[in-house]
Amino acid sequence: MTHRRDAGSPGGAAGRTWDSTLSAGEFAAVKGVGFEPVGQVLGTAVFNIGYEGLWGCPGAWTVTDGVKEPSPPMGSSFAPLVGTLYAARRLALARAVAECRALGGDGIVGVDLRVDGFASHTVEFTVLGTAVRARSRIRPRAPFTSHLRGQDFAKLLNTGWVPTGLAFGIAMETRHDDWSTLQSSWTAGNQEVEGYTQLISRARQGARKQLAIDVAKHGADGVVVDDAELTVHGRECPGVGGIGGGAYARDRIAEAVFVGTSIARFGRSRRSAGPEPLTIMRLEREH
8 A cells, every 4th residue: 555645654755655555544554653664675586495414314313212313324404594594584584674774764663574485495584574664763774674563563562662673483304214113103993103202392382482582583472473385395305215115214304484573672671681672762642
């Protein structure tokens, strides 16, 4: 939607227009807590995705009689791939923030992060949102980013919290199919496949841990989670049995991704432990 703004509106001359992803209700909510939309912002990056390690079954592990042990031969970890997944998201987000700065904005609300296949072995990471500017002489040191839509953004501020930035948690785990998982899968009847439960639990726990680390880097007190995605797929294990090596040549790979908005309290004591959040904006309601 596009709106015309007055000469007195923040950051623009008379007659200049701006666009946004806000609905009418979101627009009203954002204005109600002291912000003006200044324009729609976009950040995008296309990455070649697929490198998982040098050889073997990266991070593979098995459980035999309740004892976890490596699946020989061990290969390299998923660190290069996970690092790329972080870098792609952060680059797309940084480009949206750069557009926000160019518009004179103090932050981005309603951030929508999309990950889509683009071409062979490439993936497009896109960030779309609405840049906003506070009606105040007090500015943050750097633009904040938040997935919260207009009404939720207003509720957050009205309850004494401020967004500091979009946070990510990504983890990948691999489990090599062994006799215990295959037996549980093939046995008649409904029962838990303990090995697969452990696989997805490790992936989710790893992603949650990384999310907490990212939140701490923002100097925040907590996080409002937007999305917790889990994908699992199989592949031929290049290090055990080879292609055509039977059932034991299969790996299961779980990827967990957490996305959320890190938040900090207004007026947190300077004596509190940990880094301080971004400068808090003074918010004034219209009457």
